[in-house]
Amino acid sequence: xxxxxxxxxxxxxxxxxxxxxxxxxxxxxxxxxxxxxxxxxxxxxxxxxxxxxxxxxxxxxxxxxxxxxxxxxxxxxxxxxxxxxxxxxxxx
Amino acid sequence: xxxxxxxxxxxxxxxxxxxxxxxxxxxxxxxxxxxxxxxxxxxxxxxxxxxxxxxxxxxxxxxxxxxxxxxxxxxxxxxxxxxxxxxxxxxxxxxxxxxxxxxxxxxxxxxxxxxxxxxxxxxxxxxxxxxxxxxxxxxxxxxxxxxxxxxxxxxxxxxxxxxxxxxxxxxxxxxxxxxxxxxxxxxxxxxxxxxxxxxxxxxxxxxxxxxxxxxxxxxxxxxxxxxxxxxxxxxxxxxxxxxxxxxxxxxxxxxxxxxxxxxxxxxxxxxxxxxxxxxxxxxxxxxxxxxxxxxxxxxxxxxxxxxxxxxxxxxxxxxxxxxxxxxxxxxxxxxxxxxxxxxxxxxxxxxxxxxxxxxxxxxxxxxx
Numbered sequence: 001x002x003x004x005x006x007x008x009x010x011x012x013x014x015x016x017x018x019x020x021x022x023x024x025x026x027x028x029x030x031x032x033x034x035x036x037x038x039x040x041x042x043x044x045x046x047x048x049x050x051x052x053x054x055x056x057x058x059x060x061x062x063x064x065x066x067x068x069x070x071x072x073x074x075x076x077x078x079x080x081x082x083x084x085x086x087x088x089x090x091x092x
Numbered sequence: 093x094x095x096x097x098x099x100x101x102x103x104x105x106x107x108x109x110x111x112x113x114x115x116x117x118x119x120x121x122x123x124x125x126x127x128x129x130x131x132x133x134x135x136x137x138x139x140x141x142x143x144x145x146x147x148x149x150x151x152x153x154x155x156x157x158x159x160x161x162x163x164x165x166x167x168x169x170x171x172x173x174x175x176x177x178x179x180x181x182x183x184x185x186x187x188x189x190x191x192x193x194x195x196x197x198x199x200x201x202x203x204x205x206x207x208x209x210x211x212x213x214x215x216x217x218x219x220x221x222x223x224x225x226x227x228x229x230x231x232x233x234x235x236x237x238x239x240x241x242x243x244x245x246x247x248x249x250x251x252x253x254x255x256x257x258x259x260x261x262x263x264x265x266x267x268x269x270x271x272x273x274x275x276x277x278x279x280x281x282x283x284x285x286x287x288x289x290x291x292x293x294x295x296x297x298x299x300x301x302x303x304x305x306x307x308x309x310x311x312x313x314x315x316x317x318x319x320x321x322x323x324x325x326x327x328x329x330x331x332x333x334x335x336x337x338x339x340x341x342x343x344x345x346x347x348x349x350x351x352x353x354x355x356x357x358x359x360x361x362x363x364x365x366x367x368x369x370x371x372x373x374x375x376x377x378x379x380x381x382x383x384x385x386x387x388x389x390x391x392x393x394x395x396x397x398x399x400x401x402x403x404x405x406x407x408x409x410x411x412x413x414x415x416x417x418x419x420x421x422x423x424x425x426x427x428x429x430x431x432x433x434x435x436x437x438x439x440x441x442x443x444x445x446x447x448x449x450x451x452x453x454x455x456x457x458x459x460x
Contacts, residue, residue, distance in 0.1 A: 018177075
């Protein structure tokens with residue numbers, strides 16, 4: 001199920017980015033780690049409980065202004081739903 | 093590092109072999125290290141820095157009981173400062189609210205709390221100590237902290253019928269992950285196998301139950317299920333492949349490719365007091381011994397699955413086939429599979445009364 005556009009995604013307890021000095025950037029979580037590329041890192045950096053899903057979509061649409069806005073939105077919603085299923089995100 | 097060799101991803105830090113529990117399936121070796129041989133705080137701190145520099149992402153603090161180390165808070169702080177994600181694999185003893193708060197403050201990312209059953213009676217029987225009530229208290233304290241929690245239930249014949257009650261404990265806690273891990277048969281578990289191996293009916297029922305509950309709890313609790321590999325068609329990818337992802341450091345500092353590697357004759361292990369982690373990972377003969385595919389025999393050598401399961405478990409090959417380089421005998425393609433089938437057939441044909449009588453367990457003692 002896609003997340004509510006007005007909800008605030010936040011990394012779940014025990015899920016965090018490695019340090020900025022560490023390369024490649026990774027999302028660390030219990031018993032696993034996800035390697036992050038450009039957009040996935042930009043999304044996760046905004047999952048801080050202060051940005052709504054809608055704000056993240058708008059931000060990324062600005063950064064990737066050459067991409068189809070609808071495509072950016074559906075990619076973000078899909079990625080957030082995936083992270084939620086893996087218990088990496090909470091929505092408040 | 094050379095081009096073909098990937099870096100280690102996790103460091104399993106066996107901080108001590110001391111433990112207040114005496115579980116009949118403990119993964120520690122039959123011969124344990126005593127307290128005076130344990131690595132110092134300083135040496136562990138150096139090892140954590142070397143691990144992070146070598147590309148390791150996660151440190152798994154285990155034992156024995158890692159909380160038996162009086163410097164556990166310092167060790168968590170040191171591993172976190174080195175840039176590692178810190179997992180604590182614990183029985184929850186000895187712990188109080190203040191100790192938990194200090195661990196979280198020091199940077200602990202994730203706690204994996206082990207359970208020996210859903211009910212006090214069986215849990216205490218398996219652990220050889222009164223520990224179950226304390227674990228339930230720890231679960232309450234954990235609700236007060238922002239930390240990831242996994243509950244690990246070790247499953248076998250005498251508690252596999254309690255999965256529903258185990259899940260209820262998890263659902264009333266702050267855990268977002270639960271492992272139902274069937275006992276794997278090495279060391280202490282191998283010695284107690286006759287009384288631990290579940291029946292085929294039990295295994296089938298548990299697989300059905302897990303499938304249903306994984307669907308129901310999607311997005312709430314992730315449920316991992318480890319089957320007893322004697323009942324599997326193919327072997328597990330033991331340690332994610334020998335010398336491929338993981339390094340285990342024993343309490344005295346020996347670097348091993350797996351928990352049970354010391355049972356394999358002819359292997360010698362380097363110690364972190366004498367060599368850097370990167371040097372051991374690249375050059376240790378023990379780590380190279382079963383790395384890659386060069387050591388494989390048929391049927392592994394030409395099998396399509398060899399990059400998935402890496403031939404299975406070397407220690408199990410030794411224990412069941414008597415040949416450390418053989419295909420893991422639990423594999424349906426192994427010429428030694430009939431031996432595993434005979435073990436299962438004998439157990440499954442016995443009467444319920446026979447196999448559910450309270451056994452004379454061989455308990456794991458503490459190191460002297």
